Amino acid sequence: MGYTRKAWTLAVAAGVLMMSTASPAFAADCKVGISIKQLNAPYFAELMESAKKAAKAKGCKVLTADAQGKVMKQxxxxxxxxxxxxxxxxxxxAGPDGLVQVTREAAQNxxxxxxxxxxxxxxxxYVTVVQSNNKKNGELVGQWIVDKMGGKxxxxxxISGAKGNPVxxxxxxxxxxxxxxxQKQKYGEKNYTIVGHGWGNWTQQGGLNAMEDILTASKNINLLVSENDSMALGARRAIKAQGLTDQITIAAAADGQKQALKLIKEGKYGVTGLNAPDLIANTGVDIGIKAINGKLPEDFPKITYTPPVAITKSNVDKYYNPNSAF
Known part of the structure; x- marks a missing residue:
């Protein structure tokens, strides 16, 4: 069955691309290599684990590697x-440019x-990039922030992840x-200032360190924007230590981490974007198995998005799973 780009995105949203229990005809001979840029944050650990489970469920042998954030190691x-x-x-x-040649080597083989x-x-x-719709998620998170905080x-x-990272x-x-x-739609003008910007390397400890530095320079802050939940959770520790939890609203562009969702339920964390590692991994493996079986359309899109969602207190129960590994 062929898909247009729009139809393919809708198919992912409907769960069409989720793993099936049926294995490909030659699954016993299938070997999958999984290389994750780093495993020092829960998101990446779950991405690896979900990809391993998905590939093994297809009957494939699996090789894995942790690049530890180093392009040359990857x-x-x-x-x-x-x-x-x-x-x-x-x-x-681990980087957008450094892995180009090795993908060409893979294709040659x-x-x-x-x-x-x-x-x-x-x-x-490459066949496709499978990721959350970061642009749409971010816009939804930004809209929620203004709805929540009004015209102030x-x-x-x-707090950002890593310098040069395109995501x-x-x-x-x-x-x-x-x-x-x-802000322009509601109040006629843009009205925000970046008081401080730090780099947290996607981890809780990095988020803690970055937020401590920002708060040392200025405490006149009413909003934290983090590029993922892990850094926001670390930053929250610094905010709490300074007694600023009532002053600073916490917003993350992604991921939907269990600890963050629990805090959203409790009203202690504002919003995060849905970036489920199990959905991304399962979808990616399913597409990959179809590719090696020759079952993808020729015009298969180079990017496959999962559905955009801003997770807030109003909808968190749909996504919070206390038994989740992530």
Whole structure:
């Protein structure tokens, strides 16, 4: 069955691409290599675990590697996987440009590549990138912020993941764009200031450190915007230590981490964007298996989005699972 880009996005939203229990005809001979850029945050650990489970459920042998945030290590890991005759590479790249050549090497060896979560240079050879709709999620989060905080001037502490990361850039720009658009529509003008900007490397400890530095420079802040939940959760510890929990609203562009959702339920955390690692991993493996079986349309889109959602207290019960690994 062929899909247009729009129809394919709707198919993902409807669950059409979720894993089936049926295995491909040659599944017993299938070997999947999974390379994740780092496993030092719950999101990436769950992305790896979900991808492993999905591939094994398809009857495939699985090789895994943690790039530890290092492009050169990830290249070496993937080259080792290629030498061990994998059929499918599932990759969360440590950088958008450094992995281009190794995807070409994979293609030359008949190996299909599916990219998860992060973006990659379009010069790479890959089937598709599977990720949450960071732009739409960010805009929804920005709109919620203005609905929640009204017309007051926003003084923002901004915490980003890693310098040069394209997904992080889209997340922060989209939240700020959503804020500006909503403010102009409701109040006639943009009214926010970035008081401080820190880099948290996607982790709770990084978020804590970044927020401590920002608060040392200025406590005149009423909004935290973080590019993921882990950093926001770390930053919240710094906010709590300074006695500023009633003053500062917490907003994350992504992920829907269990700890964050619990705090949303309790009214202690404002909003986050849906970026479910299990949905992304399952979808990516399913697409990859279809690719190595020759069952994808020729015009298959180069990016596959999961549905955009801003998770707030009004809808958190749909997404909170206290037994989730993430």
């Amino acid at each position: 290249i070496a890991d993937i080259e080792d996987m290629l030498s061990r005759d994998i059929d499918l590479l599932i990759m969360d790249p 008949g190996v299909k590549t599916v990219v998860l979560d992060s973006s990659i240079n379009e010069a790479a050879k 001037p926003l003084r923002i502490a901004l 992080g850039r889209v997340r922060r720009e989209s939240v700020l764009s959503g804020i500006a658009k909503a």
